[in-house]
Amino acid sequence: MPKEMYDFNLLVSCSWGVYRKAKREIAHILEALGDENPLVERTIAEGIIGVKTRLDSREVVCRLRRLFDEDPFAFQYTLKWVPVDLWTFSDMDSMKEGVRKLRNRIHADEKWRMIVEKRRYTLHHKIEIIRELADLIDEKVDLKNPEKILRVDIIGRYAGVSILAPQEVFSVAKPYSNAL
Numbered sequence: 001m002p003k004e005m006y007d008f009n010l011l012v013s014c015s016w017g018v019y020r021k022a023k024r025e026i027a028h029i030l031e032a033l034g035d036e037n038p039l040v041e042r043t044i045a046e047g048i049i050g051v052k053t054r055l056d057s058r059e060v061v062c063r064l065r066r067l068f069d070e071d072p073f074a075f076q077y078t079l080k081w082v083p084v085d086l087w088t089f090s091d092m093d094s095m096k097e098g099v100r101k102l103r104n105r106i107h108a109d110e111k112w113r114m115i116v117e118k119r120r121y122t123l124h125h126k127i128e129i130i131r132e133l134a135d136l137i138d139e140k141v142d143l144k145n146p147e148k149i150l151r152v153d154i155i156g157r158y159a160g161v162s163i164l165a166p167q168e169v170f171s172v173a174k175p176y177s178n179a180l
Helices: 003-007 017-035 057-070 092-105 126-134
Strands: 008-015 039-042 048-052 078-083 087-089 112-119 146-153 158-165
Touching: 008 039, 017 048, 017 057, 017 078, 057 078, 078 112, 078 158, 087 092, 092 112, 092 126, 092 146, 112 126, 126 146
Parallel strands: 112 146
Antiparallel strands: 008 048, 008 078, 039 048, 087 158, 146 158
16 A cells, blocks of 8 residues: 555545645644644545645544634635545455454444445445445444444545544535534
């Protein structure tokens, strides 16, 4: 796996064709939050930017909401900011191993749901991925009001896997809701 995929702890989406402007916006926002030198790189998926910040990615998301309250125009080009807990290859066995490493973050009696985002990937259908990975978690599913989200962001040969509370994703379109 390329070193840079291991390093991304945030995925940030933007509209197609605005990568350079979105990259400057991400760097500016992270600098304002205390990271003067984040790694901000294009991925093979148009509109998805990989970010490695020395800041805690979940704390960044929390602080983005406060920044949005103070200055909603700080977000001209970025659309959604998603923390990534770990990277693995996007074959089924590797993704299963990634889920096994994180599944204890969904505690007993917590309801959860899964989100799978596929980009530049045709190996498995989304329904197949959900079926295979969901079998690894025993807790109850709640598609409308989950307490935790198992999120799998597949970008070509790699998959970012995260267990997130709904409020740990920031979306400019829904800044105050639990942006699934």
